[in-house]
Amino acid sequence: MAKQARLEPKHIVTKARPYWMLNLPPALSHSGKRERRYFDDKKSAIEFSKQQKIRLKNYGISSTFLPQGRVEEAIAAFEKLKDSGIGLLEAVEQVIKWKKSRECSVTFKAMFESFIEAKKGKRSTAYLTSLRCTLPRFVTLHDRLACEISASEIEDQLQGMSASVHNAFLRYLRAVFNFAIRRGWCVENPVKRIEMHSLKMRKEILTNAQVAALLKVVCETGFELLPYHVLCIFAGIRPKEVERLSWNNINMEEHFIEVPDEKSKTAVRRIVDMEPLLVRWLDYYIKTGGNIQDGVTPTSNLRKRLREIRKAAGFDRWPQDAPRRTFASCWLAVHSDVNRLNNLMGHTSPEMLWRHYHKAVTQKQAKTFWKIEPPSGSSKIVRLTV
Structure with missing residues (x-):
């Protein structure tokens, strides 16, 4: 029978300063490995200890009814996460967040067309015309979900463009993705990761x-x-x-x-x-x-x-x-x-x-x-x- 974790804080006295330490068993740590937690005072250590004892009790009850298939699945998941530096719960939360963002998102084309529609009557005709001319230049992204488009994909589409055209498209795309963030279609603007090209413009004046x-x-x-x-x-x-x-x-x-x-x-x-x-x-x-x-x-x-x-x-x-x-x-x-x-x-x-x-x-x-x-x-x- 496995040894029951005591979860009692231990007082450590060193030359630098005294502190309290508690050993957290693998069953309660997010990494699946034994961890040590440190506290400056006894009160904080005891409070944390009480919380972990409740967690351990709940873990013992729930694990009793966990089907063997679920146990094997969890073991396989821990194995895949072994060198990732993240725990199983964090990984699950990220996947759920990713799935929800996909469900709420729209395609790049729909996002762009919605932005143009929203700007009618608010921006100049020239600006709207420029937006309409921008959309066909990114045809390979049209059917991609806005939340999944990366900075590198946008950079691939900008290859071969002059510095001024490159920067103009980035300005339009930045505005479109900011609009999408406000609508809840994506959580990050990939254009923020792309640098503008430097322009050497001649500041000419008339004689x-x-x-x-x-x-x-x-x-x-x-x-x-x-x-x-x-x-x-x-x-x-x-x-x-x-x-x-x-x-x-x-x-x-x-x-x-x-x-x-x-x-x-x-x-x-x-x-x-x-x-x-x-x-x-x-x-x-x-x-x-x-x-x-x-x-x-x-x-x-x-x-x-x-x-x-x-x-x-x-x-x-x-x-x-x-x-x-x-x-x-x-x-x-x-x-x-x-x-x-x-x-x-x-x-x-x-x-x-x-x-x-x-x-x-x-x-x-x-x-x-x-x-x-x-x-x-x-x-x-x-x-x-x-």
């Missing part, structure tokens, strides 16, 4: 001659797009924000532009003070018969018209965000107030602005930039004063 050439073409062939261009160039407002602005947001009397939170990229309202040059350009547009009743930017065929204007102005390739960067560089060179520039542009970090735009142009270049005057009278010639 004064390029600005003058661009505005000349706009005045000659795309006059209704003049406010769009001068607000981007001489106020540094983001193109998408300009597209959302109405003339009610432009105060020509007090010379400021309101970018409401619902029209701002960051969803934070801001006020952009107009430079005198911008006021003169907008005055020229209004006095020459420009439409100020509707939105600031006519959006019909906008992308196509912008490409045609840029090509006519001599641009083989349009530098992304160049008007905004040009404004920031030339404004900072003249005013030297990075905190105010930060507020005008709706950034969160003056340090970033200073790092990118301080001394990006000389003061002479900046002063010339602020002298790119609108045509006078009925003339269409943009005046560039050097």
Whole structure:
């Protein structure tokens, strides 16, 4: 007959400090092996001892009625877990959790389509279009359950993509999996384990001659797009924000532009003070018969018209965000107030602005930039004063 475990705490006295120890038999340990538990005081040791005696009694009663097949199954399970470092109960709990997550999950395709549906009316048309174009790129994952998709599987699908495309897809996937977590379809976002690729982007700005050439073409062939261009160039407002602005947001009397939170990229309202040059350009547009009743930017065929204007102005390739960067560089060179520039542009970090735009142009270049005057009278010639 096996020796009955006593489960009595033992007082140990050492040079370092006294403590209490209790030997836990294999039947009560999660590892299936004898374990020692240590306590700083007698009270804690005795309380733990009482709990284990109750467990041992219950174990003895339940094991009496355990069928032989169950006993053999448990022995086999312990054998498989021998070198894993986890106990049988922990393994069972993990399997149950895995099974429940599968039952609650949906396929990758269903998850993605639900996310797109949830964002309708809340995000821009361009964003929704990008999501729809992303889904077909991961066709091998369409029928996989969201809870079972690993980071390595996503990385396999991203192989061969450029750094910018790779990062764009990761941003969309991260949002989709976060949405799935909130819906209870998975418990972890695998995208968090994937690193973004570093991008070496050229922070290009427009030369004064390029600005003058661009505005000349706009005045000659795309006059209704003049406010769009001068607000981007001489106020540094983001193109998408300009597209959302109405003339009610432009105060020509007090010379400021309101970018409401619902029209701002960051969803934070801001006020952009107009430079005198911008006021003169907008005055020229209004006095020459420009439409100020509707939105600031006519959006019909906008992308196509912008490409045609840029090509006519001599641009083989349009530098992304160049008007905004040009404004920031030339404004900072003249005013030297990075905190105010930060507020005008709706950034969160003056340090970033200073790092990118301080001394990006000389003061002479900046002063010339602020002298790119609108045509006078009925003339269409943009005046560039050097």
